[in-house]
Amino acid sequence: xxxxxxxxxxxxxxxxxxxxxxxxxxxxxxxxxxxxxxxxxxxxxxxxxxxxxxxxxxxxxxxxxxxxxxxxxxxxxxxxxxxxxxxxxxxxxxxxxxxxxxxxxxxxxxxxxxxxxxxxxxxxxxxxxxxxxxxxxxxxxxxxxxxxxxxxxxxxxxxxxxxxxxxxxxxxxxxxxxxxxxxxxxxxxxxxxxxxxxxxxxxxxxxxxxxxxxxxxxxxxxxxxxxxxxxxxxxxxxxxxxxxxxxxxxxxxxxxxxxxxxxxxxxxxxxxxxxxxxxxxxxxxxxxxxxxxxxxxxxxxxxxxxxxxxxxxxxxxxxxxxxxxxxxxxxxxxxxxxxxxxxxxxxxxxxxxxxxxxxxxxxxxxxx
Amino acid sequence: xxxxxxxxxxxxxxxxxxxxxxxxxxxxxxxxxxxxxxxxxxxxxxxxxxxxxxxxxxxxxxxxxxxxxxxxxxxxxxxxxxxxxxxxxxxxxxxxxxxxxxxxxxxxxxxxxxxxxxxxxxxxxxxxxxxxxxxxxxxxxxxxxxxxxxxxxxxxxxxxxxxxxxxxxxxxxxxxxxxxxxxxxxxxxxxxxxxxxxxxxxxxxxxxxxxxxxxxxxxxxxxxxxxxxxxxxxxxxxxxxxxxxxxxxxxxxxxxxxxxxxxxxxxx
Amino acid sequence: xxxxxxxxxxxxxxxxxxxxxxxxxxxxxxxxxxxxxxxxxxxxxxxxxxxxxxxxxxxxxxxxxxxxxxxxxxxxxxxxxxxxxxxxxxxxxxxxxxxxxxxxxxxxxxxxxxxxxxxxxxxxxxxxxxxxxxxxxxxxxxxxxxxxxxxxxxxxxxxxxxxxxxxxxxxxxxxxxxxxxxxxxxxxxxxxxxxxxxxxxxxxxxxxxxxxxxxxxxxxxxxxxxxxxxxxxxxxxxxxxxxxxxxxxxxxxxxxxxxxxxxxxxx
Numbered sequence: 095x096x097x098x099x100x101x102x103x104x105x106x107x108x109x110x111x112x113x114x115x116x117x118x119x120x121x122x123x124x125x126x127x128x129x130x131x132x133x134x135x136x137x138x139x140x141x142x143x144x145x146x147x148x149x150x151x152x153x154x155x156x157x158x159x160x161x162x163x164x165x166x167x168x169x170x171x172x173x174x175x176x177x178x179x180x181x182x183x184x185x186x187x188x189x190x191x192x193x194x195x196x197x198x199x200x201x202x203x204x205x206x207x208x209x210x211x212x213x214x215x216x217x218x219x220x221x222x223x224x225x226x227x228x229x230x231x232x233x234x235x236x237x238x239x240x241x242x243x244x245x246x247x248x249x250x251x252x253x254x255x256x257x258x259x260x261x262x263x264x265x266x267x268x269x270x271x272x273x274x275x276x277x278x279x280x281x282x283x284x285x286x287x288x289x290x291x292x293x294x295x296x297x298x299x300x301x302x303x304x305x306x307x308x309x310x311x312x313x314x315x316x317x318x319x320x321x322x323x324x325x326x327x328x329x330x331x332x333x334x335x336x337x338x339x340x341x342x343x344x345x346x347x348x349x350x351x352x353x354x355x356x357x358x359x360x361x362x363x364x365x366x367x368x369x370x371x372x373x374x375x376x377x378x379x380x381x382x383x384x385x386x387x388x389x390x391x392x393x394x395x396x397x398x399x400x401x402x403x404x405x406x407x408x409x410x411x412x413x414x415x416x417x418x419x420x421x422x423x424x425x426x427x428x429x430x431x432x433x434x435x436x437x438x439x440x441x442x443x444x445x446x447x448x449x450x451x452x453x454x455x456x457x458x459x460x461x462x
Numbered sequence: 463x464x465x466x467x468x469x470x471x472x473x474x475x476x477x478x479x480x481x482x483x484x485x486x487x488x489x490x491x492x493x494x495x496x497x498x499x500x501x502x503x504x505x506x507x508x509x510x511x512x513x514x515x516x517x518x519x520x521x522x523x524x525x526x527x528x529x530x531x532x533x534x535x536x537x538x539x540x541x542x543x544x545x546x547x548x549x550x551x552x553x554x555x556x557x558x559x560x561x562x563x564x565x566x567x568x569x570x571x572x573x574x575x576x577x578x579x580x581x582x583x584x585x586x587x588x589x590x591x592x593x594x595x596x597x598x599x600x601x602x603x604x605x606x607x608x609x610x611x612x613x614x615x616x617x618x619x620x621x622x623x624x625x626x627x628x629x630x631x632x633x634x635x636x637x638x639x640x641x642x643x644x645x646x647x648x649x650x651x652x653x654x655x656x657x658x659x660x661x662x663x664x665x666x667x668x669x670x671x672x673x674x675x676x677x678x679x680x681x682x683x684x685x686x687x688x689x690x691x692x693x694x695x696x697x698x699x700x701x702x703x704x705x706x707x708x709x710x711x712x713x714x715x716x717x718x719x720x721x722x723x724x725x726x727x728x729x730x
Numbered sequence: 731x732x733x734x735x736x737x738x739x740x741x742x743x744x745x746x747x748x749x750x751x752x753x754x755x756x757x758x759x760x761x762x763x764x765x766x767x768x769x770x771x772x773x774x775x776x777x778x779x780x781x782x783x784x785x786x787x788x789x790x791x792x793x794x795x796x797x798x799x800x801x802x803x804x805x806x807x808x809x810x811x812x813x814x815x816x817x818x819x820x821x822x823x824x825x826x827x828x829x830x831x832x833x834x835x836x837x838x839x840x841x842x843x844x845x846x847x848x849x850x851x852x853x854x855x856x857x858x859x860x861x862x863x864x865x866x867x868x869x870x871x872x873x874x875x876x877x878x879x880x881x882x883x884x885x886x887x888x889x890x891x892x893x894x895x896x897x898x899x900x901x902x903x904x905x906x907x908x909x910x911x912x913x914x915x916x917x918x919x920x921x922x923x924x925x926x927x928x929x930x931x932x933x934x935x936x937x938x939x940x941x942x943x944x945x946x947x948x949x950x951x952x953x954x955x956x957x958x959x960x961x962x963x964x965x966x967x968x969x970x971x972x973x974x975x976x977x978x979x980x981x982x983x984x985x986x987x988x989x990x991x992x993x994x995x996x997x
Contacts, residue, residue: 173951181690182867182949189864278676279691322593323676328962335775337572338592453692454502461504461679461687463825464837467818467881471840474878478855479847485858526754533751546751549758552983556762557939559959560975564761567768567776574764574778607758636740658846665848667942668960682850686946689857699858702851709848722839729845729886 137383140169144182145198147174150242153405154198157398162391168384172198176326177279180204183213183376195379196388199242199371199408203282206442207449208374209237215375221386225393230429233370233411239393240370242408245346245428245437246283247366252358254340262365265341266291266316274316275333275342278323281456282445283367286438287343288312290365296438299367303444306452310459323460334359347407350426368428368437371408403427479706486703490696499700508679509704515595515680516663519602523659526603527610528618528652534611535618550611553604562672565601566592569673593675601673602666609662610655616727617651650724657716657725661709681705762979769972776969787973797958797974804938804955807869811876811937812930818877819884820926824918827892838889845882853946860947867949875943880933887932891925931989935982 143159145151151172159170175182179200186192200208208214214237217225225234233240248265250258255272259265265274266288277283286299288309294302321339324330327348333339334349335357346361353359373392375385392398399410400418409427416424424430428437445452486495499505530550537543553561568574569591576588591597621644629639667682674680681701688698717725769787771780791797819841826834844852856875857866865871895918903913941956948957955974962968 174953175949178690178949181693184693185861185866188861189866191864321590325676336570336777337588338570457684457687457692458502458504460676461684462507463821464834465822467822467841468837470818470878470881471837474856474859474874475840475844478852478859481858482851482855526750526757529747529750530754546755549755551986552762552979553758556979557956557959557975557982559939559941559956560765560971560978561761563959563971563975564765567778568761568764572777577778604757604761607754635736637743640743661846661848665850665852667850667945672960680850682848685850685854689854689946695858698854702848702854705848705851709846709851713846726839726842729842729882 137381137387138168139195139381139384140171141195141381141384141388142193143170143172143196143198143388144175144179144194145172146176150176150406151198153402157402157405158392158395161395161398162388166387166391168387170388177201180207180211180213183208184211187213187378192376192378192380194376195381195385197372197374197376200238200374201280201371202369202440202442203280203445203449205237205372205374206446210446213377214238215377215379215382215385218386221390224390228393228414229411230413235372238372238374238389240411241373241392242371242406243411243428244369244371244408245363245366245433246277246280246287246343246369247346247349248341248362248364249334249344249346249349250341250360250362251334251337252360254337258341258360258362260362260364262287262290263293265343265365266312268316268319272319272341273321273339274319275322275324275330275339275344276320277330277343278325278460281452282440282442283343283369284313284456285309285452286367286440287365290438296365296436300439300441302441304441306455310455313459317459346428347409347426351407363433363436366428366437368434368439482699482706483703486696486699489699490694495696495700496704498697499704502684502697504679505681505684505701508681508684508701511595511679512664512681512705513708515599515602515678516660516666518599519606519663520656520660522599522603523606523610524614524652524656527607527655527659528614528648530607531611531614531618531651532648534615535621536623550608553608558605558668559672561605562601562669565597565604565673569597569600592673593677595674595678597673598670598678598680601669602663605669606659606663610659613655613658613729614648614651617648617654617724621647650720651727653716653720654724654727657713658729660712664705664708765972766976766979769976771969771972774969776972787970788977790970791973791977794970796968797955797970800953800955800958803953807872807876807954808934808937810873811880812933814873814877815880815884815933816926816930819881819888819929823885823888823892827889828897838885841885842882844878849942850946853943856943857946866947867952869952871947872944872952872954875947876937876940877933879940879943880936883932883936884929887925887929888922891922895921928989931985935986935989939982 143154145154151174155172159172162168163170173194179197183192183194186194197208197214205214209216216236217234217238222234222236225239229239248259248262250272252258257270259267259270259272264270276287285304285306289302289304289312290296290299291312292305292308322329322333322342324333324342327345330342330344331348331352334342334344334352344361346363346366349359349361353361373389375382375389379385393412396412396414397418399412399415402408403410403415403419404423407426409429411429413429416427416430419427425432428434487493489495491498530546534543534546534550537546556564566573570576571588571590571592573592575591576585579585580588625647626639626643629643630636634642664680665682666680667686670678670680670683674683681704685698685701685705688694688701713725768776768778768780770783770785771777772782772784772786773780822837826837853875856878860866860871865874899917899921900913903917904910908916939956940954941960944952944954944957945960948954953961955978959971959974962971
């Protein structure tokens with residue numbers, strides 16, 4: 095239809111049409127296109143790091159990126175893509191060009207999914223060994239190392255509840271009154287909590303295969319008491335602060351910071367879940383070498399990690415980082431040995447294998 | 463000179479919709495995507511929720527909207543029309559997200575509504591208003607009333623007021639005049655605004671997310687889940703097609719009832 | 731002729747009507763005023779009723795860099811959208827109206843249709859197309875989606891305006907010796923100018939306020955003002971939003987009020 099119109103029109107009509115089309119193109123191309131310099135012999139970046147936005151990106155920029163650039167001359171750009179790493183990488187792969195080089199603190203389940211889908215680089219053997227020698231036990235995996243580790247714990251507003259549930263079993267017990275909240279975006283956390291409420295020991299959780307029927311039945315029981323299903327730490331804090339809920343499953347660091355800012359909170363470590371984030375290198379990135387150099391720098395700078403932990407409240411993998419932290423901060427970290435040993439670990443391998451079914455049933459539970 | 467526009471419509475309106483239908487039938491489980499979608503209790507609930515809440519929104523918006531439109535038509539005092547137009551158009555201009563934000567603040571547990579209800583002694587404990595279907599209907603109605611007013615207003619301006627006066631002069635009661643004279647005259651406007659409000663309502667995304675929370679999903683909510691959380695694009699495409707079919711059916715029925723002109727008139 | 735009961739019922743009927751209108755008007759006005767009121771609270775977190783009053787929110791808004799970048803992006807996006815939408819629609823409408831082309835009504839209808847599609851479904855369609863051609867999470871992609879979003883309003887405004895300009899005027903100018911181009915520039919385009927300006931403002935505002943396409947099609951680095959507000963409302967609230975909202979309300983109201991006036995001038 096379009097070409098017909100063109101042919102029928104007078105020449106100046108056609109010129110206008112072409113001009114309009116060109117104008118649209120030129121106007122549309124005016125902003126936002128990313129320059130990619132060819133990779134040089136020595137990989138000088140620039141690196142693109144995907145991060146979580148707001149204060150989180152700011153902490154990474156100040157404590158890790160800026161000193162790294164100063165030392166190595168490698169330029170780094172941070173883009174914010176909170177919670178959207180997998181979807182974004184998949185669409186970058188579909189479009190045939192990876193725009194990111196590094197992922198800052200990919201959440202646990204997503205990290206394993208990305209590894210399973212081969213969207214991230216495995217660590218080179220020598221680097222892995224080196225990381226294992228400086229970072230705490232269990233924090234190095236095939237595709238990266240942990241960072242921004244946090245705990246999912248039971249937390250209550252002490253001014254609003256008479257009794258804060260001391261463990262998962264009582265949190266799922268309706269006879270303990272209180273308006274509750276939990277995380278909407280992580281089925282694995284909720285299912286694992288439910289299994290602990292059904293008597294699975296936190297120590298066994300790492301290898302335990304979740305009984306989906308039992309876990310969902312448990313969740314259904316408590317669902318009427320769940321007034322908010324939060325999608326982000328900010329939202330979770332706000333639900334506590336404005337009284338929408340009185341108790342719930344919360345990020346440990348956020349619960350402490352709420353308390354510091356004047357909302358009286360109690361944090362229960364028992365039956366809490368250790369939830370690591372991961373630094374990862376994107377597969378097919380144009381600056382793999384520089385990206386691994388960045389990881390090496392981060393792993394070997396405990397003072398930078400400590401500064402980062404102080405700014406965000408999340409925990410970091412280099413045990414020497416504790417030497418640079420105040421006592422008050424140290425004891426709130428999930429990697430602090432006394433806390434770490436109380437926290438359960440998740441069975442990610444099981445989740446990756448069963449994610450299709452888990453996600454489907456989770457959506458039906460949450461929305462249905 | 464229409465060529466660029468025609469090309470834009472072809473590539474950016476018709477092609478995406480065609481692709482949506484095509485993908486929903488060929489990717490993933492093929493036609494099975496629809497079976498999948500209807501089998502999922504989450505999607506079934508979302509469809510029901512979307513239809514029920516959009517229907518409530520439509521009834522409220524069209525009732526309030528046409529009453530406002532008629533008052534605007536009849537009012538003679540300039541101050542009255544000015545105030546009414548401002549009240550109608552202010553939310554139209556306020557920005558969608560901001561509107562919803564206002565309702566989130568009004569309806570929160572320690573928000574203004576609960577505060578006043580407690581002050582008035584109507585309730586002892588704050589009641590749950592935010593994150594309910596009620597909040598979604600309220601927020602959406604707020605957004606849709608201006609559309610309803612603007613959609614009904616053109617037919618109302620065409621009503622000859624003398625006709626009404628004549629009917630009453632001949633002894634008909636106001637109610638009778640309303641139902642036998644006025645209603646038939648403004649019916650096309652009402653039908654058009656009903657169809658427009660309903661078709662736009664079922665596509666809502668922002669309001670159900672912000673005011674409904676996790677447990678009051680709209681079709682758009684589960685579509686976004688499928689794309690961004692579960693990476694299941696084929697099923698998202700199928701749900702989108704279902705949404706489209708509903709919208710097109712409603713508009714088609716309305717068009718059949720009152721003609722394209724009334725619908726087109728309702729938009730401008 | 732009318733009975734007593736009839737009169738009573740009629741009175742009741744009138745009052746019920748007035749009540750509905752009153753409720754409608756009140757319902758429309760309260761949330762806007764409420765936000766404006768809260769924007770003048772100085773409390774650290776948004777709470778009702780406010781304990782302290784002041785203009786801290788406005789100071790925050792204009793001094794923190796949280797808001798500067800998204801506002802800048804939104805303004806840029808809206809400006810480009812308005813220009814592109816006009817370049818697309820204006821020649822088309824003039825061409826269609828003056829050539830009496832068959833199918834003109836169809837083209838007009840098709841370009842207005844997106845207004846009635848459920849936005850979410852349409853966004854998914856665009857998502858698939860953009861993924862194919864690599865436009866996801868790009869400025870260009872967002873511009874395209876915003877243009878399509880704005881086109882229906884622009885078409886409606888310009889087409890209504892064109893219908894009101896009589897072709898005879900152009901002809902008259904030509905019989906009086908003006909060239910075709912001059913007649914067109916001097917008569918039609920001049921008469922059309924207010925509508926064009928109005929359409930541009932509508933397109934600008936529709937892009938400036940758009941939150942759904944940007945959620946589905948946007949990506950890292952593409953945080954517009956509505957997206958930022960959406961995220962902060964969804965994920966936790968920066969009190970400065972009340973100030974942003976109030977400023978937005980005033981600015982868009984003024985803009986759209988102006989645009990509506992321009993439209994009226996044509997009529």
